[in-house]
């Protein structure tokens with residue numbers, strides 16, 4: 226993402242005053258180079274973390290003869306979403322404060338087939354000696370009221386630059402295919418602002434029901450997989466022992 230391109234892209238909106246306050250426009254203009262550098266570091270951290278999960282998956286496919294990770298997706302937070310969060314959390318407008326206080330600028334989503342794979346993969350990743358866990362939210366054991374399920378880890382990983390090593394924050398979301406499917410649909414509903422209230426309420430209810438059905442499906446499929454697997458005791462241990470805090 227290029228800050229200068231972003232500004233010129235949004236120029237028309239800026240002119241008619243729809244983008245954000247003058248304060249933000251001024252901040253982006255005066256800090257364009259520094260912001261660009263910051264976003265580049267986050268992009269590097271995304272590459273770093275993505276590679277680590279790919280390596281783990283390769284190794285698992287050798288040692289356990291199955292690949293726990295189905296897909297890895299990554300994203301750099303969009304500028305619009307970043308501005309929204311900076312405003313919502315009233316983060317002071319400086320690159321340092323944004324780096325310190327916004328923890329999901331770099332995001333990686335690791336999609337696994339089964340819930341227990343999520344904990345096994347997360348455990349292996351967190352055991353790496355240069356990965357530091359900053360925060361963990363387990364929305365699988367404690368789903369959100371709307372039914373959202375995922376394991377969220379905020380970590381720092383080092384990136385190695387020409388003259389320095391930098392610790393960069395990354396948000397890792399681990400979820401099953403069913404959880405991801407649900408979250409994508411729910412995300413669409415969240416941004417569908419023009420729906421009449423009664424329809425929106427009904428869909429919220431339906432989504433909550435779908436989340437429960439999805440969790441049940443995940444657990445039933447996991448039980449079947451356990452029965453098919455010869456070394457399920459090893460997997461049980463990984464799930465039972467995970468204690469990061």
Ligand code: 0O2
Pocket residue numbers: 302303306329332362369371373377407408409411412
């Ligand atoms: P995007 O497009 O990924 O940037 P926040 O809710 O961000 O103010 P916090 O504590 O950082 O506060 O959030 P949390 O609970 O760790 O969740 C952050 C991200 O998780 C969200 O990012 C979503 O990607 C995902 N998420 C959390 N709750 C839900 C949910 O109820 N439904 C769906 N579909 N996704 C959720 P952003 O910033 O919303 O979006």
